[in-house]
Amino acid sequence: TELDKTLNELKIAEEIFKKVNADLTRLNEELKNEQHHHDHLERQKRLLDSQLKELQLRLDQAEATVQRVGQRTVDQLQQLIIARNNELDSEQKRHKEIIRQLNKSEREVREKQFQVEEQRKCCSKMHELIEKLQAKIRVYKKQTEEAEEVAAMNLQKFRQIQSQLDEAEERADEAENSLLRVRSKIRVNATPNALSSSRSSAHLPRAASSAYISSNNLGK
Secondary structure, three states: OOOOOOOOHHHHHHHHHHHHHHHHHHHHHHHHHHHHHHHHHHHHHHHOOOOOOOOHHHHHHHHHHHHHHHHHHHHHHHHHHHHHEEEEEEHHHHHHHHHHHHHHHHHHHHHHHHHHHHHHHHHHHHHHHHHHHHHHHHHHHHHHHHHHHHHHHHHHHHHHHHHHHHHHHHHHHHHHHHHHHHHHHHHHHHHHHHHHHHHOOOOHHHHHHHHHHHHHHHOO
């Protein structure tokens, strides 16, 4: 029936709604984790920026020192500069990697936010669908109740008419039986009259003939 079909659709819609809510909760948790990771990368970026500035400052100081002390310490300072440059290269590579991870994290955060928004829209649509189905079920229930009331009234009328028909048939049977009894009684009474008329037929032929015809008509 249409009501069963609608109830089944409502059940499926509620299961989908629960699943969507679970997905929404999971996505919110993932979004929170990604945000924490993003904040951690931001802190590392600021720390590396500070370290890079410090290394650059030390490098500048080392170059200034080379100019002050002269050629005898140039070799040592060059070694130091090379070491610092290597450290700087390593830090720059780390910095680039962190920037890459940070950009990736930002993309993932945006994707999670988009998924959360889509899930919210889906939840809203499912909620509207459930409300429509529930309203439809209420209408079907009301129509069913009204149909049951009409069926009960029709059944009561049918029973009343059936009872009246039975009573009419009983009265018809009684009337038919009464008619048969009356006809039988008339025939029984008419037979002696016919015999009496035949004995006196020599004196009263016309009267006997009229009585005989009358008795036959009554028998019919």
